[in-house]
Amino acid sequence: MDVKTAPGHGCPVHHGTDAGPTLPGDGATDYERYLRVGELLSLQKRPEQRAHPDELLFQTIHQSFELWLKMVREELGRIRQTLDDGDLHTAVRLLRRCRKAIAANTAALAVFDTMAPNDFHAVRRQLGNGSGAESPGFHHIQREAPTVWPHVEALLEREGETLEAVYLQAGHRSDLFALLEAMTDLDQEVHAWRTTHLGVVKRIIGRDVLSLKGYAVHQLEEDVQRMLWPALWKVRERVTEAEGTSPQ
């Protein structure tokens, strides 16, 4: 791809060659072929199939959520491997990637603030028995994130360290501290997604109601308190206790 300056325009822009697409598949350009844009955009109901125009918003936000969670799930596998390899720099970078991906989805939830409660109920009737709580991506993350923890413990053991030592002795092992804080960041971001989602649910269907699944919305308030790596939150209590400042 050659970089040229567009006429009458100061910014360099990328122009493809005029040779046309080189990749196999459907689509007028290599962009469409590589990304399979045609297939992707056929995965949402067409306007005439929708019971309500907001179905497009509903499908878009959930489908993109599944895509991002697919990536996070695969990155969790790579994070386990980098921990086994002792490559903390890469582990921290991938944890940051996952965190930013979750944060992007938290930001996307704000689009739901533009949905009127009764419009949601028109969409809801189209879902069969479906619920976001059945999200495969969400379940994979809930199941797989905890499986990273034994790899952290093995790393600490190989290094002759403990979680308490890393947190209680500031600056003692800044590399391990950075890793554990990156994990804490990701855990906090998933918690933020769940908390923001809870806000969306309350705004659209209310708090003291049952979902289609018969699940009490207020029960979600307890569910969102479950963290992926509880030890990272417990160790802070140890630091507070060690400082002797915990409430009597």
Ligand code: HEM
């Ligand atoms: C109109 C907006 C939404 C409403 C009213 C809503 C409603 C609910 C309700 C009532 C639950 C509790 C479980 C159940 O269904 O019985 C739930 C859980 C869940 N929903 Fe939604 N939801 C909405 C948007 C979303 C979106 C946009 C996503 C994903 C992008 C999503 C994913 C989930 C997940 C992953 C859970 C399990 C949450 C947890 O355990 O913290 N939902 N939702």
